[in-house]
Amino acid sequence: MNAHYLTGQVNTIVGTIPQISTVWSRQDLWNTIKVRWSVGRMDYKVEPGIYAVGNPGESSLVFVTANFKLTFDHVRRALGGMDAWLLVLDTKGINVWCAAGKGTFSTKELVRQINLVGLEKIVNHHKVIVPQLGAVGVSAHEIRKNTDFSVIYGPVRAEDIRDFVEAGMKATKEMRAVKFSTWDRLKLIPVEMANGRKYLLLIPAIFLILSGLNPKGYSIDMAYHDGLRSVFNLLIAYVTGCGITPALLPWIPFRRFALKGLLTGWLAAFILAYFHFLGKTNFEIISWFLMIGSLSSFLAMTFTGTSTFTSLSGVQKEMKTAVPMQIGMAGLGVIAWIVSKFITL
Amino acid sequence: MNGLVYLKNVVTLELDQEKCNGCRMCIIVCPHAVFAIENKKAVILNKDLCMECGACEKNCPENAISVRSGVGCAAGIINGILRGTEPTCDCSGPGSSCC
Numbered sequence A: 001m002n003a004h005y006l007t008g009q010v011n012t013i014v015g016t017i018p019q020i021s022t023v024w025s026r027q028d029l030w031n032t033i034k035v036r037w038s039v040g041r042m043d044y045k046v047e048p049g050i051y052a053v054g055n056p057g058e059s060s061l062v063f064v065t066a067n068f069k070l071t072f073d074h075v076r077r078a079l080g081g082m083d084a085w086l087l088v089l090d091t092k093g094i095n096v097w098c099a100a101g102k103g104t105f106s107t108k109e110l111v112r113q114i115n116l117v118g119l120e121k122i123v124n125h126h127k128v129i130v131p132q133l134g135a136v137g138v139s140a141h142e143i144r145k146n147t148d149f150s151v152i153y154g155p156v157r158a159e160d161i162r163d164f165v166e167a168g169m170k171a172t173k174e175m176r177a178v179k180f181s182t183w184d185r186l187k188l189i190p191v192e193m194a195n196g197r198k199y200l201l202l203i204p205a206i207f208l209i210l211s212g213l214n215p216k217g218y219s220i221d222m223a224y225h226d227g228l229r230s231v232f233n234l235l236i237a238y239v240t241g242c243g244i245t246p247a248l249l250p251w252i253p254f255r256r257f258a259l260k261g262l263l264t265g266w267l268a269a270f271i272l273a274y275f276h277f278l279g280k281t282n283f284e285i286i287s288w289f290l291m292i293g294s295l296s297s298f299l300a301m302t303f304t305g306t307s308t309f310t311s312l313s314g315v316q317k318e319m320k321t322a323v324p325m326q327i328g329m330a331g332l333g334v335i336a337w338i339v340s341k342f343i344t345l
Numbered sequence B: 001m002n003g004l005v006y007l008k009n010v011v012t013l014e015l016d017q018e019k020c021n022g023c024r025m026c027i028i029v030c031p032h033a034v035f036a037i038e039n040k041k042a043v044i045l046n047k048d049l050c051m052e053c054g055a056c057e058k059n060c061p062e063n064a065i066s067v068r069s070g071v072g073c074a075a076g077i078i079n080g081i082l083r084g085t086e087p088t089c090d091c092s093g094p095g096s097s098c099c
Helices: A026-036 A069-078 A096-102 A107-117 A132-136 A140-146 A158-166 A182-195 A197-210 A220-247 A257-274 A282-302 A312-340 B025-029 B055-059 B074-083
Strands: A006-012 A015-020 A049-053 A061-065 A084-088 A127-130 A150-153 B035-038 B041-044
Touching: A026 A069, A026 A182, A049 A107, A061 A069, A069 A084, A069 A158, A084 A107, A096 A132, A107 A127, A107 A140, A127 A132, A132 A150, A132 B025, A132 B055, A140 A150, A182 A197, A182 A220, A182 A282, A197 A220, A220 A257, A220 A282, A257 A282, A257 A312, A282 A312, A282 B074, A312 B074, B025 B035, B025 B055
Parallel strands: A015 A049, A061 A084, A061 A127, A127 A150
Antiparallel strands: A006 A015, A049 A084, B035 B041
16 A cells, blocks of 8 residues: 555554544545545545554554545544654545444444554553544443453544644534534535436436427427426426525524525525516416425435434435425426426416 | 534434433534533533434444434435435446545
């Protein structure tokens, strides 16, 4: 492995351990931006195992993290100026929280890595600092039972590590809480937008082609003019569902994400209708209200997966009514839209 | 609390105070400050804040907490229905993306 973040090696009783940089190179920053847009997101990992930060020794702290490169980067940057060990678990390139939920950031994997790297020979203490969100997959009392080590849960965010250590390994209430700030949500919108990219071409293309249908047969000219309007309307639903709803989440009424998305979608459709852009006939306008509402509602609902406060039980309850509503609206909308091609109401 | 609260009265979190030894582990691992200690025993402050991540259940040495944990994710639930499995995100599938 010849990664750019490696700066040297540290000699220990178990052999040499790679030493890592605590500053981001331009390449790290560029890759981070790409990953936020889902470019190469699924193959953005580092080799699991143990790494040295600074010049750690027997008494240095041991931090545990996941092998998603973005996570690894944030942790090593947060450890700048410290001498510490970083134990990277094999989470298949997934961040700590998601990996803990999926069972790869787990008690079993932590036990395995502790034994694999020979941690009890590298350090003379018996503590590993696990990120708090890792607790979804790691059981502290099981680690104590199965290894020589006990788990101290660190803060949720890597950036709080220094304050946590300076406070004598104590996290404040603030450090223990998962927040979902406007900035957090804005950072995630690119991921949301990019998630649907395979449909982003297909569905508008179908509408573009079908737009040429009319009572006299087929018109390329109509496909172009009406088709572009259709594509624009679909794009608006995409933006309200994946962009506007997440960005304005706390300020949009309703608790259910599907209703939030329906509201923003309809608001946008209303504005388009007001400027006579939504459709040419009343029938077409109604069809777009149905289709934009359905699409925006569905996309907003999928943001439950990105959000940090929705429960499985809650999302299941929401979907029980939302999904039939979305399917019904989409179905009626498509039928109305096709019918609108042949009548002039 | 950011004003971000999800649906009311749906969460499956249960705490058996009889078993609790007051170790505070649930308070440490909970990302939404659902628990507190009163009279040396854990109490649930606000159940509606719980996102059913399961960290408290996993780290309670006395098995005093139970919650049906899983992903609060619509796409994950759809995935589960399509595959006939538990709700799951598709993080590790080829070419897919997630959280």
